[in-house]
Amino acid sequence: MIKTIIFDFGNVFINLDIEGAKNYALEKFDVNALSDEMLAFNSFYEQGLISTDEFLEFYSENFPKLSKDELIDVWNYILKDFPKYRLEFLKELKASSKYKLILLSNTNELHINWIKQNILFYEEFKNCFDAFYLSHEINLVKPNTDIFEFVLDENDLKNNECFFIDDNQDNINTANKLKVKTWHINPATEDITNLFKTKDKLFA
The missing domain is CATH 1.20.1160 (Paired amphipathic helix 2 (pah2 repeat))
Known part of the structure; x- marks a missing residue:
């Protein structure tokens, strides 16, 4: 579960x-x-x-x-838009209280500063998470195993009760080795808002 x-x-x-x-x-x-x-x-x-x-x-x-x-x-230059419908999806998920929500991102200071300046709802987004980990703040980076072990230990999580979503195959591979369930999302054809339609069997 x-x-x-x-x-x-x-x-x-x-x-x-x-x-x-x-x-x-x-x-x-x-x-x-x-x-x-x-x-x-x-x-x-x-x-x-x-x-x-x-x-x-x-x-x-x-x-x-x-x-x-x-x-x-x-x-x-790599940073583009943040569609607000994804924030609404996240807010609904947070309001349901069904899951613990964690963000785990390889993000540096310049990128997060740009996001804070250009994504007006950044704080609202951040507040949806129970834990919020940026690589430059914790000095750990994906796809290394230690960053996943840190998150699991820090939050007292059981591997097989966690579901990890990332667009990078190497990051997904590490999570899989740790017996964490995963979704290797393809941003060209898939959207996070379809999470429960795409992975409905895992959340049944």
Whole structure:
């Protein structure tokens, strides 16, 4: 029996343009691919292991032609709209009191600052959750096993009573190994608001 639903944020609630953001970055940086060092710094930043100033300084040193505002624009390009009907779905789910609701997201400070400024109902959204975990605040990141174990332990959850929703296959694979039930949501064809239609047997 499912008692807890654990949600990803990007491409579950807020829409992302992952491919577009990558292409935009390559164009602005005038490179063919992101270097291993860039990917490492991105990961450090996502885990909160380096500050926003340190993150921007790294990119400023490597791409001095771009201002800090331009670098922030490149970094935030991935973030798109958050349809309000998804908030309404979440609010109804919260009001039902049937499940413990947890958010577990690989999110960094610049992204969450953009969201707070541009998604006017962010606080209302956040308040729907019983627990709200952003990778840069807990210094853990998906798809590593330790972030899932942290959430399970912190909330005294039983693996087989949890349902995890994410658009990233690697994250889903880790949850599956821990015997957590999952939905690998396809943002191109599926929507979180159809959760109980798509996975009705699990919630029966």
